[in-house]
Amino acid sequence: MDAILKVTEDMEKVYSAGGNEMFKGKVFANLFYEPSTRTRLSFDAAMKHLGASVITADGLQFSSLYKGETIEDTITVICQYSDAIVMRHPEQGSADTAAAVATVPFINAGDGPGQHPTQAILDMYTIFKERGTLDGIHITMVGDLKYGRTVHSLSFLLGLYKDVSFTLVSPPELKMPEKVTSFFDEKGIAYTEVESIEEGLDSDVIYMTRVQKERFEDEAEYERLKLKYILKADHVRDRDITVMHPLPRVGEIDTDVDALPNAAYFRQVRNGVVVRMALLAMLLGKA
């Protein structure tokens, strides 16, 4: 993680200078079998800023997977066309299946409610840039901690640093899964589970999440929980707390927060491109 942060800082200069031709002649594949705007375009931008050509497959319904092809076969085929593969897929565990057969570098861009490692890495970079450190960070995570894959991955990464602590704000139905809390327990990481935003405002970072509509079987349950937590400017205006969100937001951060200097979620998006440039360079042995 420290190495990635360092390469990302170098990449900032490349990005600000308009990119380079590091990957001229390379072809990268972006496979997005689940809706995405930010992550897909962020990878696309990162690849193109480094001079690569990009081939894309969008939407499960338009792909051979829909005809019944296995993930293994799809990946084996696409490895013949490309020098690296990025994949988002609705099934938890699909990234492991794909990576097991990939003969080119493979990046998980979100496997259902599983994990979203590149989002977590850009979140780590954002925390480092906004707060100047990762050691000692107290983070509050709010919202859909059950289905929100970004908070799972971020917990595992931030948990690698010294003296970090977590305040987890969610309704009982959307609590952080056991796979994450048992990791906290094993590592002796301090965490508390509460039900109101107000109990989570004494942190360095507040990380808001969207309630993941597409993971609910019961629409009425989603409707009941979707706007349980709304962060307003009054919550954070005079506090030294950095506000983050992986986006898209669907109402859980009031737009009156946007103008505050501690609203970091749009800076977080920019960091995503630079982090992905760094990751591609590292995976292909260029950094």
Ligand code: NCD
């Ligand atoms: C997140 C995702 O896809 O998990 N978005 C993103 O990658 N920026 C968060 C979300 O969809 O709520």
